[in-house]
Structures are given as structure tokens and as C-alpha cells.
Amino acid sequence: MSEPDVVLNASRRSAIERVVDTRLPTVHGELRAVGDLDGATGHEQVALVCGEVGEGREVLTRVHSECLTGDVFGSNHCECGDQLASALRAIVAASAGVLVYLRGHEGRGIGLLAKLQAMRLQDEGLDTVEANLALGLPSDARDYRVAAEILHDLGVGSVRLLSNNPRKLDALRRYGVDVVERVPLLIPPNDENLRYLRTKRERLGHQLPHLDEIAAGAGAGAGAGTAPAPPPARNGQRPSAASAASVSANEVTRLARTSLPFSADASEGRPTTPDSV
Numbered sequence: 001m002s003e004p005d006v007v008l009n010a011s012r013r014s015a016i017e018r019v020v021d022t023r024l025p026t027v028h029g030e031l032r033a034v035g036d037l038d039g040a041t042g043h044e045q046v047a048l049v050c051g052e053v054g055e056g057r058e059v060l061t062r063v064h065s066e067c068l069t070g071d072v073f074g075s076n077h078c079e080c081g082d083q084l085a086s087a088l089r090a091i092v093a094a095s096a097g098v099l100v101y102l103r104g105h106e107g108r109g110i111g112l113l114a115k116l117q118a119m120r121l122q123d124e125g126l127d128t129v130e131a132n133l134a135l136g137l138p139s140d141a142r143d144y145r146v147a148a149e150i151l152h153d154l155g156v157g158s159v160r161l162l163s164n165n166p167r168k169l170d171a172l173r174r175y176g177v178d179v180v181e182r183v184p185l186l187i188p189p190n191d192e193n194l195r196y197l198r199t200k201r202e203r204l205g206h207q208l209p210h211l212d213e214i215a216a217g218a219g220a221g222a223g224a225g226t227a228p229a230p231p232p233a234r235n236g237q238r239p240s241a242a243s244a245a246s247v248s249a250n251e252v253t254r255l256a257r258t259s260l261p262f263s264a265d266a267s268e269g270r271p272t273t274p275d276s277v
């Protein structure tokens, strides 16, 4: 492996200031909310922490880009809400882990209103990459410096990263995060997000092998549990280490398929609706 071209180390001052560390009971379990102010951007950032992670190795970690529409409104346009909930369930199931919720990452970094404009363009036929470019914006403007600083500040030594996005691993490694493994976070697609997910795989390099189970051009089979069972990790991914404190890739997939407490469709057996990478 080549040396990272940017490394977070003692010679590089962190831009974050720890403001608060408080208990946060959630539907997923007992967490801590650790709040930092990012002096470089002015963003207020929050990491949700489960268990003891200080000096921890191979900590199950999700670095989640904020998505108001998916995370809060339950939009089916993307899979962000499902991924957020699935990651928290996996972290709680492992009894230790971190979810860094990155503000300023709406629409892969183009902002909320531009993302909504891009969604309108996608309804007119552009794909998610073309839509950003048509607005004169980058297809992915996200920066992961602050995530690396937060993990460093929490004392996390190395991470097993819940993500389908190899570029995110590369970006975190460039900032000095020791990513020992990528743990897939596969969400069954729906009719609304299938094209979006295919674009993410084909144009942005996301590893979404479960889409292979759906015939080209076919819908995702809205409802009735027709979404395929995601296969075990493949394409050379290293299977998850099966330690008592870890959650396997298959387990994360299973957790991803469990009903969400706020999913109106859960009783119908549809893929859970409320997820990002």
C-alpha cells in the first residue's frame, strides 16, 4: 500500500473542539452523543458512541453523511435512512462502536437545496452524477478530515468501516485512519432507488453485489418481500472477523432487513424504507 499523502499526526493541529459528551438513550440502545465544533467549517458535529472505544482496535464504525430527506423524512430516493438505522443496530449489537454523523455532507457535499434540485433533474431523466454536474457542481464534494479528527479524538485506534464505498475508505486512510476492514451495509433496493443505486455502483464505484440478484431493467419488486436476500460478501472482500465483540457482514445485512420502528411498510414485508453512503 502506498503511503497516505495526508496524515493526521501530532504535527497537524486538529480543528475540532470537544463541546459536550452526554448520555443519549435511543430506540436502538444506550449511546453517548459526543459533540464537537469544527473550527475549520463552523459545523457542529456529533458522534454517537456505544460502549468503550478509547484505545480500541477494529472498532465497528460508520461515517455517515447527513441526508435530511433520507435520514429524517424517510425518502425512498436513497437508502440513507436504512443505512443509518442499520449501522446503529449493528453497533449496539456489537456492544461497542462509533457512528460519526457528518454535517455538511448533504447531496455528497453540494448542500440540501442543490440536492433537491438534483433530485428534480433525476426525475427528468438524469442520473445522480449527471444531475450534480448539470448544476455545475461536483459529483462528490465530500471531505472526511473532520471524521478522522473525531475518531482520533475519541481514541479509536483502528476501524472496521460499515460502508459500501471504497472511496470513503481511501479518503479516511489519507487522513490517517487505520481502516482494517470494510463491512458491507447492503440495503434491499426499492422501485424508487434502484436506478440511483445502480448509478452509485457503476459511476461512483460502490460495492453493491446484491443488485446482481435483480435482473437488468427489472423493478425492485415493490413489497411482498420480493427483494433478494443479499448474498454473503464477495468480490474479494475479507469476511468479518468472528470475534465475540464483532458483528459479521451477514449479521449487518440481517440487521438491515429487520423492521425499523418508524417504517410504515414493515408489516407488509417491504424492504425497510426510511437510508447513505
Ligand SMILES: [Zn+2]
Binding pocket: 067, 069, 070, 071, 078, 079, 080, 081, 275, 276
Ligand atoms: Zn440520502
